[in-house]
Amino acid sequence: MGAIAGFTMAAAILGCGPPRTLSAVQRGEVVYRTNCASCHNRNPNLPGAIGPAIAGSPRALIEERVMHAAYPAGYHPQRGTHLMRPLPWLAPHIGDLTAYLDSVAVRH
Numbered sequence: 691m692g693a694i695a696g697f698t699m700a701a702a703i704l705g706c707g708p709p710r711t712l713s714a715v716q717r718g719e720v721v722y723r724t725n726c727a728s729c730h731n732r733n734p735n736l737p738g739a740i741g742p743a744i745a746g747s748p749r750a751l752i753e754e755r756v757m758h759a760a761y762p763a764g765y766h767p768q769r770g771t772h773l774m775r776p777l778p779w780l781a782p783h784i785g786d787l788t789a790y791l792d793s794v795a796v797r798h
C-alpha cells in the first residue's frame with residue numbers, strides 16, 4: 691500500500707505539469723525516496739529499518755531485486771532473508787534508480 695501510494699506520488703511528480711527535464715539521477719532519487727527509503731534508508735549508504743545499504747549496486751542486481759526479488763546468478767546477498775517484495779511496475783525506472791544509487795555511493 692505504501693509502495694503504491696509512493697508510486698502514485700512519483701508518477702504525479704514525474705508525469706504531470708509543465709514540461710520540465712529531470713536528469714536520470716533526479717528521477718531515480720524521487721523513485722528511491724518514495725519506494726525504497728522506507729525499508730532501506732533515506733541515505734542509501736546506510737542500512738535502513740529493514741533492508742541493507744544499497745548505494746552503488748550494479749544495474750543487474752537492482753533489476754533482479756525490483757522485478758523479481760531475486761539475485762543475479764553468482765551474487766552473494768548481503769542478507770539471507772526474503773522480506774522484500776518485487777515492485778515490477780518500476781521497470782521503466784531501473785536505469786534511473788541505478789544512476790541515483792551510483793551517484794550517491796560513498797566509495798571507500
Ligand code: HEC
Nearest residue numbers: 725726729740741744747752755767768769771772773774
Ligand atoms: C518492504 C521493504 C523493502 C522495500 C520497499 C524495498 N526493499 Fe530492497 N531489500 C529489502 C530487504 C529486507 C532486503 C534483504 C533481502 C530480503 O530480505 O529480501 C533487500 C535487498 C535489496 C537489495 C540487495 C542488497 C544486497 O546487496 O544483497 C537491493 C539492490 C535492493 N533491495 C533494492 C531495492 C530498491 C531499488 C527498492 C525500491 C525500488 C527496494 N529495494 C525496496 C527490503 C525492501
